[in-house]
Amino acid sequence: MKRLGRVFTLWMVVSGMGVAALKDADAQAPAAPSSELQRQYDAAFQETLSKPADLDVLVRFAGLATQTGDLEGAISALERMLLINPDLPRVRLELGVLYYRLGSYEVARTYLETALKSPALPADVQGKAKEYLAEINSKAQPSHLNGEVFFGWRYQSNANLGPSTSQVLLFGQAANLNQAGLGTADWGAVSSLVVRHSYDFGNQDKSALETQFTAYANRQFQLSAANVSLLDLTSGPRFQILNGVFEDFTLKPFLTGGYVWVNDTSYYGSWGGGLESNVLLANGLRSISAFTFRRQNNQDTSYIPTNSQYRGNSLTANSALQYDFTPALMFFAIGNAQRFDADFAPWQSYSLWGVGGGFAFRFPDPLLKTNLQWTINLSVNEQWWYYDQPDSTVDPSTLRYQNDTILNIVLTVPFDDRTTFSVSGGRFVRAATVPNYAFENNSFMFGVSWRF
Numbered sequence: 001m002k003r004l005g006r007v008f009t010l011w012m013v014v015s016g017m018g019v020a021a022l023k024d025a026d027a028q029a030p031a032a033p034s035s036e037l038q039r040q041y042d043a044a045f046q047e048t049l050s051k052p053a054d055l056d057v058l059v060r061f062a063g064l065a066t067q068t069g070d071l072e073g074a075i076s077a078l079e080r081m082l083l084i085n086p087d088l089p090r091v092r093l094e095l096g097v098l099y100y101r102l103g104s105y106e107v108a109r110t111y112l113e114t115a116l117k118s119p120a121l122p123a124d125v126q127g128k129a130k131e132y133l134a135e136i137n138s139k140a141q142p143s144h145l146n147g148e149v150f151f152g153w154r155y156q157s158n159a160n161l162g163p164s165t166s167q168v169l170l171f172g173q174a175a176n177l178n179q180a181g182l183g184t185a186d187w188g189a190v191s192s193l194v195v196r197h198s199y200d201f202g203n204q205d206k207s208a209l210e211t212q213f214t215a216y217a218n219r220q221f222q223l224s225a226a227n228v229s230l231l232d233l234t235s236g237p238r239f240q241i242l243n244g245v246f247e248d249f250t251l252k253p254f255l256t257g258g259y260v261w262v263n264d265t266s267y268y269g270s271w272g273g274g275l276e277s278n279v280l281l282a283n284g285l286r287s288i289s290a291f292t293f294r295r296q297n298n299q300d301t302s303y304i305p306t307n308s309q310y311r312g313n314s315l316t317a318n319s320a321l322q323y324d325f326t327p328a329l330m331f332f333a334i335g336n337a338q339r340f341d342a343d344f345a346p347w348q349s350y351s352l353w354g355v356g357g358g359f360a361f362r363f364p365d366p367l368l369k370t371n372l373q374w375t376i377n378l379s380v381n382e383q384w385w386y387y388d389q390p391d392s393t394v395d396p397s398t399l400r401y402q403n404d405t406i407l408n409i410v411l412t413v414p415f416d417d418r419t420t421f422s423v424s425g426g427r428f429v430r431a432a433t434v435p436n437y438a439f440e441n442n443s444f445m446f447g448v449s450w451r452f
Contacts, residue, residue: 037364041068048077055081062094067371069327071098089118093129105136112136142202147195152422152447154190154218158183159226161439168436169395183439188220190445203240206250211235225263232258236276248280256292267307268298274316284324292316296340309345314338333357334381347391347400356381356406365414372414381406395434402432418451 044061051057058077065074078095081088096111112129115121121129138144158164162183166176193215201207217229236254243249257271274292281287298311316338323331334356342348358379365374383404390399410424423446432438 037064037067040064041070045073052080053084055084066098071102074098075102087118089115089121090125092118093121093125096129096132100132100136105139109133109136142200144198144200145195146452147193148449148451150190150192150447150449152190152445153187154443154445155185155187156441156443157185158439158441159186159188159220159223160184161226161441163435163437163439165435169398169434171393172395172397183441184223186220186223186226188218188226190218190447192216201237205240205243206248207237207239209235209237210252227261227263229261229264230258232256236273246279246281248278250278252276252278256294263303265301265303266299267304268296268310270294270296286322287319288322289317289319292318309342309348311344312340312342312349314340328362330360330362331357332359332379347387347389349388351386352383354381354383354404368413368415370414370416372417374414375410375412377408377410377412379406379408391434394436398433400432400434400437402430402437405429420449420451422447422449 041061041064044057044064047054047057048061058081062074062077062081065071065077075095075098078091078098081091082095092111092115096108096115099105099108099111112133116126116129116133160183162181163177164183166178166182168175168177193213195213197211199209201209212234214232214234215230218227220226234254234256236252238250238252240248240250253273253275255271255273257269259269260267272292272294274290276288276290278288279286292315294314294316296310296312296314298307298309300306300308316336318334318336320332320334325331334354336352336354338352340348340350340352356379358377360375360377362373362375365372381404383402383406385400385402385404387400390396394400406426406428408424408426410422413421415421424444426443426445428439428441428443430437430439
């Protein structure tokens, strides 16, 4: 039971990556402007109207426009400066950077290469221009590789997800659980690696072959039975469809396979496939849905002699909606359903339904002055499990039903465009008709991620 609980918790983390990916695209966007910054921007804009040829006025406005996210306004001001004085290599560099941020890579390349031709360009500015040119050359290639590494420390008040009381059921009778089986607090190290590769089909749209490899491992300081490791690989082609109906609608059929270890012992391997849809429904409103079939192959081992009772097939549907309410506030809602059919142990077959939601609030960096946003993310999820039959070894007369409530809050602090510090807190409460499966777990985690 406890191993299943740990693997389910891990499954929640992995299945939630689709929702996280929605928010990840905006993770390093400029912070939403404060009221004072917006006031300065408006005043600077009015000044450009009264003094259109004043270079100092244009420089001030371009800087404020960049801070508020008005990249087009900043570009307009800087290009006006070049009309007044073409011999401004730093301005050409900034224009190259701004066009790069807008995704206009060839225009960015022109400005950067022109800036590098200036003999008066300082060495540090030359280095910055060469970095952006290298990024542009990389994006021009059909093959792209990127990813993220995370390492952190986590405290859990119930690391083994054991019941809070020793009063459990065995063959329908009251029994006392030994102390080792009760919920126990522990610290541990958590690490993950995500590697993504895409190969552009060259159709001038989002059509590409996409592959993602995920690795996860946690190591507890005391409870080695709570150690979980996971490998997962998903790959498939993405196609853009219905161009005349939707601005951005893609479908991706995929194949997937993975393996899970508990306490460094084989738990199960899996394989399957599915279909993902990603569509921009309206301005600021995006939907991502996935339908997945997985064959789960659990084998009995000396450590888990009854492991094969969890062997079977699962059908899973996940859907996420994201709405950008303002540049600083994004709401999201998620829903999931799963049907698992065990091969020969119907008491392990179940149907699961879940809903959830939350928001991400972005605000200006109050300490590090990186001009990158900090983000607070709050989410709430509710899950309901319905098992097909009672488990006779636990209680032959009680049908198992579970209800999960999962709360999470995360603060992310970017140090630069690649490195981010995060700290999070969570609460996981499971109520169950059978006391063996009820537990509570509070967690706290902090760590650093690096993108490449």
